[in-house]
Amino acid sequence: xxxxxxxxxxxxxxxxxxxxxxxxxxxxxxxxxxxxxxxxxxxxxxxxxxxxxxxxxxxxxxxxxxxxxxxxxxxxxxxxxxxxxxxxxxxxxxxxxxxxxxxxxxxxxxxxxxxxxxxxxxxxxxxxxxxxxxxxxxxxxxxxxxxxxxxxxxxxxxxxxxxxxxxxxxxxxxxxxxxxxxxxxxxxxxxxxxxxxxxxxxxxxxxxxxxxxxxxxxxxxxxxxxxxxxxxxxxxxxxxxxxxxxxxxxxxxxxxxxxxxxxxxxxxxxxxxxxxxxxxxxxxxxxxxxxxxxxxxxxxxxxxxxxxxxxxxxxxxxxxxxxxxxxxxxxxxxxxxxxxxxxxxxxxxxxxxxxxxxxxxxxxxxxxxxxxxxxxxxxxxxxxxxxxxxxxxxxxxxxxxxxxxxxxxxxxxxxxxxxxxxxxxxxxxxxxxxxxxxxxxxxxxxxxxxxxxxxxxxxxxxxxxxxxxxx
Amino acid sequence: xxxxxxxxxxxxxxxxxxxxxxxxxxxxxxxxxxxxxxxxxxxxxxxxxxxxxxxxxxxxxxxxxxxxxxxxxxxxxxxxxxxxxxxxxxxxxxxxxxxxxxxxxxxxxxxxxxxxxxxxxxxxxxxxxxxxxxxxxxxxxxxxxxxxxxxxxxxxxxxxxxxxxxxxxxxxxxxxxxxxxxxxxxxxxxxxxxxxxxxxxxxxxxxxxxxxxxxxxxxxxxxxxxxxxxxxxxxxxxxxxxxxxxxxxxxxxxxxxxxxxxxxxxxxxxxxxxxxxxxxxxxxxxxxxxxxxxxxxxxxxxxxxxxxxxxxxxxxxxxxxxxxxxxxxxxxxxxxxxxxxxxxxxxxxxxxxxxxxxxxxxxxxxxxxxxxxxxxxxxxxxxxxxxxxxxxxxxxxxxxxxxxxxxxxxxxxxxxxxxxxxxxxxxxxxxxxxxxxxxxxxxxxxxxxxxxxxxxxxxxxxxxxxxxxxx
Numbered sequence: 039x040x041x042x043x044x045x046x047x048x049x050x051x052x053x054x055x056x057x058x059x060x061x062x063x064x065x066x067x068x069x070x071x072x073x074x075x076x077x078x079x080x081x082x083x084x085x086x087x088x089x090x091x092x093x094x095x096x097x098x099x100x101x102x103x104x105x106x107x108x109x110x111x112x113x114x115x116x117x118x119x120x121x122x123x124x125x126x127x128x129x130x131x132x133x134x135x136x137x138x139x140x141x142x143x144x145x146x147x148x149x150x151x152x153x154x155x156x157x158x159x160x161x162x163x164x165x166x167x168x169x170x171x172x173x174x175x176x177x178x179x180x181x182x183x184x185x186x187x188x189x190x191x192x193x194x195x196x197x198x199x200x201x202x203x204x205x206x207x208x209x210x211x212x213x214x215x216x217x218x219x220x221x222x223x224x225x226x227x228x229x230x231x232x233x234x235x236x237x238x239x240x241x242x243x244x245x246x247x248x249x250x251x252x253x254x255x256x257x258x259x260x261x262x263x264x265x266x267x268x269x270x271x272x273x274x275x276x277x278x279x280x281x282x283x284x285x286x287x288x289x290x291x292x293x294x295x296x297x298x299x300x301x302x303x304x305x306x307x308x309x310x311x312x313x314x315x316x317x318x319x320x321x322x323x324x325x326x327x328x329x330x331x332x333x334x335x336x337x338x339x340x341x342x343x344x345x346x347x348x349x350x351x352x353x354x355x356x357x358x359x360x361x362x363x364x365x366x367x368x369x370x371x372x373x374x375x376x377x378x379x380x381x382x383x384x385x386x387x388x389x390x391x392x393x394x395x396x397x398x399x400x401x402x403x404x405x406x407x408x409x410x411x412x413x414x415x416x417x418x419x420x421x422x423x424x425x426x427x428x429x430x431x432x433x434x435x436x437x438x439x440x441x442x443x444x445x446x447x448x449x450x451x452x453x454x455x456x457x458x459x460x461x462x463x464x465x466x467x468x469x470x471x472x473x474x475x476x477x478x479x480x481x482x483x484x485x486x487x488x489x490x491x492x493x494x495x496x497x498x499x500x501x502x503x504x505x506x507x508x509x
Numbered sequence: 510x511x512x513x514x515x516x517x518x519x520x521x522x523x524x525x526x527x528x529x530x531x532x533x534x535x536x537x538x539x540x541x542x543x544x545x546x547x548x549x550x551x552x553x554x555x556x557x558x559x560x561x562x563x564x565x566x567x568x569x570x571x572x573x574x575x576x577x578x579x580x581x582x583x584x585x586x587x588x589x590x591x592x593x594x595x596x597x598x599x600x601x602x603x604x605x606x607x608x609x610x611x612x613x614x615x616x617x618x619x620x621x622x623x624x625x626x627x628x629x630x631x632x633x634x635x636x637x638x639x640x641x642x643x644x645x646x647x648x649x650x651x652x653x654x655x656x657x658x659x660x661x662x663x664x665x666x667x668x669x670x671x672x673x674x675x676x677x678x679x680x681x682x683x684x685x686x687x688x689x690x691x692x693x694x695x696x697x698x699x700x701x702x703x704x705x706x707x708x709x710x711x712x713x714x715x716x717x718x719x720x721x722x723x724x725x726x727x728x729x730x731x732x733x734x735x736x737x738x739x740x741x742x743x744x745x746x747x748x749x750x751x752x753x754x755x756x757x758x759x760x761x762x763x764x765x766x767x768x769x770x771x772x773x774x775x776x777x778x779x780x781x782x783x784x785x786x787x788x789x790x791x792x793x794x795x796x797x798x799x800x801x802x803x804x805x806x807x808x809x810x811x812x813x814x815x816x817x818x819x820x821x822x823x824x825x826x827x828x829x830x831x832x833x834x835x836x837x838x839x840x841x842x843x844x845x846x847x848x849x850x851x852x853x854x855x856x857x858x859x860x861x862x863x864x865x866x867x868x869x870x871x872x873x874x875x876x877x878x879x880x881x882x883x884x885x886x887x888x889x890x891x892x893x894x895x896x897x898x899x900x901x902x903x904x905x906x907x908x909x910x911x912x913x914x915x916x917x918x919x920x921x922x923x924x925x926x927x928x929x930x931x932x933x934x935x936x937x938x939x940x941x942x943x944x945x946x947x948x949x950x951x952x953x954x955x956x957x958x959x960x961x962x963x964x965x966x967x968x969x970x971x972x973x974x975x976x977x978x979x980x
């Protein structure tokens with residue numbers, strides 16, 4: 039999928055763009071009966087009956103959400119009380135709302151209720167979402183990035199991501215990709231480096247307590263790109279047969295429960311190509327940090343993503359250019375959403391499942407995801423035009439369906455993006471003014487920071503992206 | 510999808526099997542700018558800021574799950590406390606664990622904790638899941654159904670479904686299909702009647718407090734079948750372009766949030782063909798009864814279902830016969846799962862999201878869904894062999910991949926089904942012995958009853974199914 043999200047990690051080496059390598063060992067499935075280093079498979083449904091260590095009873099997160107406001111919001115007599123239900127990493131209890139994390143400035147307002155105008159200023163005012171204050175405490179200069187923003191685009195600049203963290207995430211993600219999951223051959227190394235995983239993740243998750251938390255997001259992002267590259271796009275991908283490939287890969291996230299005779303062949307299959315090795319390993323690490331509801335949320339978002347890939351593939355195969363609204367609907371699924379919605383896991387806390395499922399929260403997440411995804415359409419426009427095949431993206435679809443020039447279609451796509459950003463911020467302001475629940479505020483701020491970090495990464499990734507000459 | 514689930518509502522009229530009607534007005538999309546009776550679209554994300562009536566503060570469900578057992582189970586200091594967070598139908602508070610529902614016998618053990626041998630007897634003993642006691646109080650004779658069970662199949666017989674309820678569900682579902690969503694033309698009436706929706710739903714949901722609750726399940730089931738029939742199978746379906754059709758239909762369940770200019774074209778699209786009209790309407794009713802987390806769970810299961818359809822379509826298109834484990838993986842997605850997992854909504858209570866997400870509960874749901882789905886493979890075997898095209902189902906895949914005769918492959922498929930049923934019951938017994946939480950017990954019993962009712966419906970639906978001559 040040309041415009042699929044997240045953007046592909048790897049591009050064709052110069053001069054080979056028209057020669058994808060469908061049989062490359064990285065993407066080529068190996069036979070499931072080939073011996074593999076690990077027998078694979080996600081751990082079998084850990085039994086409920088194996089109690090994991092409880093969080094400390096004094097965890098302030100629960101107290102903070104059980105006041106009258108929480109009761110009003112959730113209309114239940116008991117409040118939320120779910121923050122503490124998911125133990126995390128044995129021996130490493132997370133105290134999401136306790137003393138400020140050393141990586142966060144002590145003045146960060148996210149951990150206390152903020153209502154009224156303050157909430158608007160913090161989370162939804164016309165000047166954006168106050169992301170600057172969410173960055174680590176060490177002295178920071180504003181980012182002076184290479185790369186220009188799309189003219190007219192509504193976005194919020196971010197401070198320069200902590201270079202120490204960036205370098206460490208880059209080092210660790212490369213080690214994981216090469217040593218743990220054998221993700222790509224040496225000749226793709228430059229493309230991997232050109233993705234700037236560390237810059238992306240640190241910019242999007244400034245409140246991650248540790249590098250380990252950042253790595254949870256980094257592995258999933260890289261794995262998502264590997265699946266997109268190898269199954270859908272540049273490296274041997276095709277719309278033909280994609281539904282089968284994606285479903286089998288999805289079982290690395292959402293495990294198979296079948297008759298014993300067939301369980302081991304499935305487990306071995308998860309080692310049989312790079313996308314599945316990456317999904318399986320990234321999910322395994324994620325499950326060390328995420329509670330069951332957070333894992334369920336992620337699986338749901340990934341099912342959405344895979345449905346989006348498959349809709350785009352169907353249109354590619356039938357050479358159908360969708361209506362603009364149809365394209366936007368597809369793009370709500372083929373979407374960055376799985377990345378910002380794990381912001382709480384990466385931040386070391388949990389947005390309770392019942393809050394996450396509220397229609398207002400779902401709408402905010404969808405709007406944020408849609409805005410970030412259109413940022414990708416805008417920055418990758420020239421890259422996609424230069425790629426082989428007819429790539430759908432928003433400006434292309436608008437030009438075709440609304441008979442506009444390329445330039446006017448592009449400018450209209452910018453407008454649509456801005457409209458979504460404004461809607462996102464207005465909904466956040468309305469919700470947080472009415473319901474200043476600490477976990478909710480922190481989660482929404484995390485999503486907003488992800489939106490800004492995602493823009494920053496696109497703007498600065500001149501290795502991948504360049505703007506059209508429309509101005 | 511030949512073997513896709515839920516089974517298609519409608520079959521070809523005799524003599525027309527080789528002439529599907531892709532342009533039939535029911536399944537043919539109409540232009541989205543055509544005038545429609547309603548402007549359509551799911552209600553826009555109801556704001557969190559509109560408080561809905563709280564449940565009574567004395568709701569015993571919360572109290573019941575906060576004891577030491579709950580704490581041990583969930584490892585959190587606060588227990589669950591989520592049962593009451595979702596208000597339902599204004600003015601109609603549901604008290605899931607209060608006085609026994611009038612429709613249930615007073616002795617039904619689901620509303621009180623049951624541990625040890627009792628739990629085993631109720632939920633996981635070798636004699637099955639005690640479904641008989643879950644049926645309404647009026648005198649019941651054991652069902653004396655037409656149709657024979659598959660020889661050797663492990664299943665539990667059910668009492669005859671209440672004929673009064675069956676007739677009323679049949680009457681109402683037909684009125685909904687014809688008058689509200691214009692689901693099918695008159696000539697398909699016999700096929701619609703031959704699906705026996707009322708018998709199916711009443712057998713599967715004996716604890717539904719009212720016919721209204723049963724109708725929530727009935728509409729969704731019929732809508733799921735309409736999508737399968739019209740997009741995937743008998744009535745104009747095709748694997749080509751299916752990804753686009755399913756995604757656009759999925760937005761009737763999981764709404765689009767986009768720029769205002771394009772929102773209305775999307776809303777109109779939900780009225781533009783029978784599958785989308787049916788999804789939209791059925792979901793709208795469901796949302797009147799389901800809490801946000803229950804709705805989120807259903808959307809997730811439907812995304813899984815659609816991924817399953819698309820995997821099967823991909824294999825159909827590429828004429829790929831999957832390995833047995835691959836088929837079983839696809840069938841875990843192209844699966845009845847969305848039907849049993851709404852058992853709590855249909856029963857008028859809620860399994861809290863954090864319990865539902867527990868790996869042990871997820872495993873149980875998957876095993877139950879897989880067993881019910883293989884029941885369909887077994888009962889629809891001769892029907893699918895007689896249909897045009899090469900239909901995948903478990904016996905066919907086993908015969909091909911393991912070089913067995915048709916008979917031996919069929920018998921092996923029976924064994925696999927039985928293996929899954931035993932695994933399901935063993936996991937239920939283990940979980941409920943360790944954690945006798947009332948909501949969890951009731952939910953698991955609801956799933957088990959659904960499994961039994963689903964078998965009963967297949968066995969008795971001689972209009973659709975007949976057994977092969979292998980014994």
